[in-house]
Amino acid sequence: MNRTVTPLGTPRRATRALQTIAAAAALMCALPAMAGPITFESVQPNALVNGESVSEGGYEMLVLGSAIADELSLTGPFAAIANSNDPDTCFSIGCPAGASGNFLAVINDGGVKFTRSGHQFQVGGLSLAFLPPVSVPDGNYGLLQFSGIRADGTVVSSTSEFPGQNAGGSFTFGSALIDQKFRNEVLTSLTVNACLFDGNGGCFNSLANPANGQAQFALDDISFNAVPEPGSFLLVGLGIGAITLTRRRKAGGTTPSTPVTL
Numbered sequence: 001m002n003r004t005v006t007p008l009g010t011p012r013r014a015t016r017a018l019q020t021i022a023a024a025a026a027l028m029c030a031l032p033a034m035a036g037p038i039t040f041e042s043v044q045p046n047a048l049v050n051g052e053s054v055s056e057g058g059y060e061m062l063v064l065g066s067a068i069a070d071e072l073s074l075t076g077p078f079a080a081i082a083n084s085n086d087p088d089t090c091f092s093i094g095c096p097a098g099a100s101g102n103f104l105a106v107i108n109d110g111g112v113k114f115t116r117s118g119h120q121f122q123v124g125g126l127s128l129a130f131l132p133p134v135s136v137p138d139g140n141y142g143l144l145q146f147s148g149i150r151a152d153g154t155v156v157s158s159t160s161e162f163p164g165q166n167a168g169g170s171f172t173f174g175s176a177l178i179d180q181k182f183r184n185e186v187l188t189s190l191t192v193n194a195c196l197f198d199g200n201g202g203c204f205n206s207l208a209n210p211a212n213g214q215a216q217f218a219l220d221d222i223s224f225n226a227v228p229e230p231g232s233f234l235l236v237g238l239g240i241g242a243i244t245l246t247r248r249r250k251a252g253g254t255t256p257s258t259p260v261t262l
Helices: 012-030 087-093 230-252
Strands: 046-048 053-056 059-064 079-083 102-106 111-115 121-130 142-149 155-161 189-197 217-226
Touching (some): 102 111
Antiparallel strands (some): 046 079
């Protein structure tokens, strides 16, 4: 009586499938958490005092008092989530032209600090506008100032000019002109505030030379690019390695099992 015996071999199809699944999982885990721009639409309109924070899109925004806040024990408010559709709000702070829905108003010489739960990020872009406390003629009122902290604790900075007024005299929202070198910086936090031109080539808003509540601005449509952690790059390497190994084995072909008749 003849018996046909098939030699035991490696289940290559199953192995390839597992390798592909592992590679895909590694690549997915390594991808940075991407989110849409911060538009403040999910945040309830409200006044914000020194040290108060709000969050949206995975980023925390901490309100900072003015340069003289601690010296004079001022609590604010130094910011507000403003609704451009609310006439009372726009009467109080002068909503910029081009505002749609909610935006962040930083008032009384305050600032705002952005962080992403201990993770690193890069600045993508944002819309900004000047918020005048009183009626002022058109011109350059100052600068928006950016101060970023790298992972090693060093500081990097940049600035952007404010858009002016439209034909109707209203201050307008416009895209911040942030230089590419600063956009390429990998940061753990970003602080934003404003200063006013002094007429002599300088820009002031400090404890020694306060802006007296006139360095005010609005932000909206803020975008950041999340940066993968170092461990994520290891996962990418593992994923690519697994995919490469699978392709090489597939290209090399398989040797079919040969039945043996006894």
